[in-house]
Amino acid sequence: MAGKHMNLIYADFFPEKGIGKVLIILAILILIACMLFFYQTEVTDRVDTYVYELPFEKDKSFRIVQGYGGLFSHSNVAAIDFAMPVGTSVCAAREGIIYSYRDDSDDGGMFEDNKKSANYIIIKHDDGSFGCYWHLAKNGVLVKKGRVSNGQKIGLSGAPGLVIRPHLHFSVKRRLTYDKDSFVQTKFSTMDGVLILKNGHRYKRLQ
Numbered sequence: 001m002a003g004k005h006m007n008l009i010y011a012d013f014f015p016e017k018g019i020g021k022v023l024i025i026l027a028i029l030i031l032i033a034c035m036l037f038f039y040q041t042e043v044t045d046r047v048d049t050y051v052y053e054l055p056f057e058k059d060k061s062f063r064i065v066q067g068y069g070g071l072f073s074h075s076n077v078a079a080i081d082f083a084m085p086v087g088t089s090v091c092a093a094r095e096g097i098i099y100s101y102r103d104d105s106d107d108g109g110m111f112e113d114n115k116k117s118a119n120y121i122i123i124k125h126d127d128g129s130f131g132c133y134w135h136l137a138k139n140g141v142l143v144k145k146g147r148v149s150n151g152q153k154i155g156l157s158g159a160p161g162l163v164i165r166p167h168l169h170f171s172v173k174r175r176l177t178y179d180k181d182s183f184v185q186t187k188f189s190t191m192d193g194v195l196i197l198k199n200g201h202r203y204k205r206l207q
């Protein structure tokens, strides 16, 4: 009886069973998307005292599409992804020395295996920490050795590596490993003040 009753309610809500199924699948997909957006894994609670510049040019603003601990590829990782079109100028967020780089890859995608095909620049800061700039365009490393200053243009963004859409992945590490505590959280100077950046928000560099 109960089953029949449920079927009647179901029929009232969804006159066509096909539409009902589509709506349920849609609801599940929206729920998964919300989880991916809002749910954060645990990251280091260590916060760098240095105030970083946003890693792009002064007249530009970009949205964070994955923040600290994001489920897609930042599990326990204190890194941020700035969505930006391929070819956008990437600037040093802090002064230091070019430690290593790669810019010969043109291969990107959304699978774990794509992780090893990222182009990047790593800048060693004066306190021994490393600034990591990932997913640069092929031939998109513009400074390959020596010292760079805060705000200096160092590369062009792209999409090689583990990516769904073109973006710049930025993190600061105390050592070049992937464990949670190799990372440090970073504060940025923005038009809205000195902030730790949040997923979904758009930020502009201080003029």
Ligand SMILES: [Zn+2]
Pocket (backbone or CB within 6 Å): 066, 073, 074, 079, 080, 081, 169, 170
């Ligand atoms: Zn990332």
